[in-house]
Amino acid sequence: MIEACGLSKRFQDKKRGDIRAVDNVSFTCQPGKIYGLLGANGAGKTTTLRMLATILEPTDGTALVCGHDVVEQPEKVRANVGFLSTATALYPRLTAQELVEYFGRLNGLDEATLEKRVDDIFNRLDMNGFRDRRCDKLSTGMKQKTSIARTLVHDPPVMIFDEPTNGLDIMTARTITGFIRECRDNGKTVIFSTHIMSEVEKLCDVIGIIQSGKLLAEGTLAQLRDKYAENDLEEIFVKVVAPHYVSAEAN
Amino acid sequence: MSLRNVGIVYRKELTEALRDRRTLISTIIVPLLLFPVLSVGFGALAVALVGKAKEETPKVMILGGEDSPAVVEGLKKLEKIEIVPAAPAWKDQIINKEVRAAVEIPPGFERDVARQKSDTVKIYNYKEELKSEFATDKIEKYLKDYRDNVVKERLAAKNLPGAVLQPFEVKQENVAPPEKVSGAAFGGIIGYMVILLCMTGGMYPAMDLTAGEKERGTMETILSSPISRMHLVLGKFFLVLTASLATAALSVLSMGVSFSFLHRFSENSGSQRGEAAAFLLQLGPKTVLSVFIMALPLAVFFSATLMTIALFAKTYKEAQSYLTPLTFVVIIPAIAAMLPGVELTPKLSLIPILNMSLLCKELVAGTYHWDFIAIIFISTCVYAAVALFLAIKMFQRESVLFRS
Numbered sequence: 121m122i123e124a125c126g127l128s129k130r131f132q133d134k135k136r137g138d139i140r141a142v143d144n145v146s147f148t149c150q151p152g153k154i155y156g157l158l159g160a161n162g163a164g165k166t167t168t169l170r171m172l173a174t175i176l177e178p179t180d181g182t183a184l185v186c187g188h189d190v191v192e193q194p195e196k197v198r199a200n201v202g203f204l205s206t207a208t209a210l211y212p213r214l215t216a217q218e219l220v221e222y223f224g225r226l227n228g229l230d231e232a233t234l235e236k237r238v239d240d241i242f243n244r245l246d247m248n249g250f251r252d253r254r255c256d257k258l259s260t261g262m263k264q265k266t267s268i269a270r271t272l273v274h275d276p277p278v279m280i281f282d283e284p285t286n287g288l289d290i291m292t293a294r295t296i297t298g299f300i301r302e303c304r305d306n307g308k309t310v311i312f313s314t315h316i317m318s319e320v321e322k323l324c325d326v327i328g329i330i331q332s333g334k335l336l337a338e339g340t341l342a343q344l345r346d347k348y349a350e351n352d353l354e355e356i357f358v359k360v361v362a363p364h365y366v367s368a369e370a371n
Numbered sequence: 372m373s374l375r376n377v378g379i380v381y382r383k384e385l386t387e388a389l390r391d392r393r394t395l396i397s398t399i400i401v402p403l404l405l406f407p408v409l410s411v412g413f414g415a416l417a418v419a420l421v422g423k424a425k426e427e428t429p430k431v432m433i434l435g436g437e438d439s440p441a442v443v444e445g446l447k448k449l450e451k452i453e454i455v456p457a458a459p460a461w462k463d464q465i466i467n468k469e470v471r472a473a474v475e476i477p478p479g480f481e482r483d484v485a486r487q488k489s490d491t492v493k494i495y496n497y498k499e500e501l502k503s504e505f506a507t508d509k510i511e512k513y514l515k516d517y518r519d520n521v522v523k524e525r526l527a528a529k530n531l532p533g534a535v536l537q538p539f540e541v542k543q544e545n546v547a548p549p550e551k552v553s554g555a556a557f558g559g560i561i562g563y564m565v566i567l568l569c570m571t572g573g574m575y576p577a578m579d580l581t582a583g584e585k586e587r588g589t590m591e592t593i594l595s596s597p598i599s600r601m602h603l604v605l606g607k608f609f610l611v612l613t614a615s616l617a618t619a620a621l622s623v624l625s626m627g628v629s630f631s632f633l634h635r636f637s638e639n640s641g642s643q644r645g646e647a648a649a650f651l652l653q654l655g656p657k658t659v660l661s662v663f664i665m666a667l668p669l670a671v672f673f674s675a676t677l678m679t680i681a682l683f684a685k686t687y688k689e690a691q692s693y694l695t696p697l698t699f700v701v702i703i704p705a706i707a708a709m710l711p712g713v714e715l716t717p718k719l720s721l722i723p724i725l726n727m728s729l730l731c732k733e734l735v736a737g738t739y740h741w742d743f744i745a746i747i748f749i750s751t752c753v754y755a756a757v758a759l760f761l762a763i764k765m766f767q768r769e770s771v772l773f774r775s
Contacts, residue, residue: 132770170591173595175591175594175595176769176773177769195597195598195599196597198595198596198597199597201595203591203595205591207588207591208588208589208591208592208595209587209588209589209592210589210592211383211387211587211589212587213386213387213390213391214383214386214387218383218386222379222383223596225379226376226379226380226596226597226598227596227597228597254390270592
C-alpha cells in the first residue's frame with residue numbers, strides 16, 4: 121500500500137531558478153494492483169518514484185509506504201520496497217550471486233534465510249547458468265534478471281519500477297513486464313512509470329497522468345475513456361497534457 | 372549504529388577492490404616495485420657518482436709563479452691533483468670543466484713574502500661543483516700550511532713561541548649517536564614518503580567508490596537498499612583507509628628491504644662506498660611502529676577528504692581533475708619540513724601535514740618529545756573527525772549525490 125499526500129519536490133537550478141519537479145501530488149496504490157504513472161520526459165515521474173523509494177526527500181508533503189512515513193522512517197520504507205529502474209546498474213566486479221547476496225544482507229537477512237532465498241530465486245528466474253559470472257560479463261537479459269533477483273531477495277510487499285523497459289529490446293522488455301504482472305498476482309503493491317502507451321494499456325489497473333510535476337488525471341482506463349470521450353489512450357494523454365505542455369515550454 | 376552493516380559494505384568493497392586491476396596496481400604493485408627500483412637504482416647511482424668524483428684527478432692550472440719556484444714545486448707535488456700547463460683561455464676551460472681550478476700566484480710572490488709584504492693568491496674555481504671544490508680545498512690547504520710555516524719562521528726569528536698566535540683552540544665533537552645524525556638527514560624523507568603515500572594510496576579507491584559508483588549507475592541501486600547513508604559512507608571510508616595504509620606500509624616495507632640490501636651490497640664492495648651508503652639508515656621496528664601510529668589519524672584525514680571531494684564529481688575523470696591538484700597541496704608542507712632549520716614549535720605543531728612531517732623527522736632520529744606528540748596526535752584526530760563528518764554530511768546531500 122502506498123499513500124502519497126501532497127508530495128512535492130523543488131530543486132534549485134542555476135539557469136532556470138526554482139523548479140517544481142513534483143507539485144503537490146497525492147494518490148493511492150492498492151495491494152494486488154498496478155498503478156501506472158504516465159508522463160513525458162521531465163514530467164516528474166522519476167522524482168516522484170525516487171521520493172517513494174526515499175532516495176530523495178520531499179520538500180513538502182509525505183507518503184506512507186506500508187504504513188511507514190518516507191520522511192520519518194526512510195530505512196523501514198526501503199526495507200519494504202523493491203526498486204528497479206534502467207538507471208539502477210549492477211556492480212560490475214561482483215558475480216550475479218554475490219550481488220544478490222549483498223543486497224540480501226543489506227536487507228538484514230541472516231545467512232540461512234539468504235541461502236534459501238537466493239537458491240529459490242535463481243531457480244525460479246532460471247539464472248543458475250550464470251550464477252558465478254561477473255556482472256560486467258553478463259548479457260542485457262541476464263543483467264535484467266539479476267536486477268530482478270536483487271529487488272526480490274528481501275521479498276518486499278511494494279515494488280517500484282521507474283521506466284523499467286527503457287532502452288531494452290522486446291524480449292528483455294517482456295521479461296520485465298511479465299515480472300511486473302507476477303508481482304501483482306502475488307499480491308504486491310506495484311507502481312511503475314513509463315511513457316509507452318501500450319505498456320500502460322496492457323498492464324495498469326489504475327493510471328495517473330503527470331505533467332510539469334502535477335498529477336492531472338487519474339483513474340482506470342475505462343474511467344479515463346469515459347471522462348475524455350476518447351478510446352485511444354494516446355489521444356486521452358494528449359488531451360490531458362497539451363494545455364500544460366505549452367506552459368511548461370514557455371517556462 | 373550498526374557495525375554489521377558497515378562490515379557488509381566494507382567486505383563487498385574489499386571484494387571489488389581486490390578484483391580491480393587498477394586498484395591493485397596503485398595500492399600494491401607500484402609501492403612494492405617502485406621503491407626497490409627507485410632506491411636501489413638511485414642509491415647505486417649516487418654511490419657510483421660520489422666514488423667516481425673522488426677517483427678522478429682534477430686538473431689545476433698555475434697562472435704566473437715563474438719567480439716563485441718553491442711554491443710551484445710544492446703545488447706540483449700535491450697528491451690527487453694534476454698540474455697542467457697554463458693556457459690563456461683558462462677561464463673558459465674552468466667553465467667547460469676541462470680544468471677544475473686555477474691558482475694565480477702574483478709576480479714576485481716569494482720575494483714579497485721574504486720582505487714581509489702581503490700579497491693575495493687567488494684560486495679560481497667553479498662554485499658548488501664537486502670536483503672543482505675538491506681541487507680548491509687541496510690548493511687552499513697547501514697554501515694555508517705554507518702561510519703557517521712562514522708565520523712560524525717569523526716568530527722563531529723574533530724568539531716568540533708559536534702559542535702566541537694560538538691562545539686557545541676550538542674543536543667540534545659530535546655527541547649525538549650516529550643513528551640520530553643519519554636520522555636528521557633522512558627522517559624528513561621517511562615522513563614525506565609516508566604522508567604522500569597515505570594520500571596517493573587512498574586516491575584511486577576514493578574516486579572509484581564515489582564518482583565511479585555514480586558513473587557506473589550503481590549509486591541509485593545502493594541508495595534504494597535499506598542501509599543508512601552513514602553506514603554506507605563508513606563502510607566505503609574504511610576501505611579507502613585500508614588502501615591508504617596498505618600503500619604506505621608496503622612502501623615503507625619495500626623501501627626498508629631495498630635499503631638493507633643496498634647497505635649489504637655496499638659493505639661487500641669496498642669501504643668508500645660503504646661509507647656513502649651508511650647514512651641510508653636502517654629503521655628499527657619501534658621507529659616504524661611509532662611513525663605508523665602517528666600516520667593513522669592523518670590517513671583518516673586524507674581518506675575522508677578524498678572521498679568528500681571525489682563524491683562531488685560525476686565521473687571518474689572529473690574526480691581525477693579535482694584530486695590531482697590536491698597532491699601539490701600535500702607535497703608542499705611535507706617538503707617544507709625537510710628544509711634545514713625548520714623544527715617543531717607549538718604553532719607549527721597545529722598545521723596539518725607539516726606537523727606530521729616534522730614529527731616524523733624527530734621520530735626517525737629517535738627523539739620523542741611527548742608534549743608535541745600529544746598535540747599533533749590530538750590535533751590531527753580533530754582534523755580527521757571534521758573531515759569524516761563532512762564526508763558523512765556530503766553523502767546526505769541530494770544535490771551532490773544526484774548532481775546533473
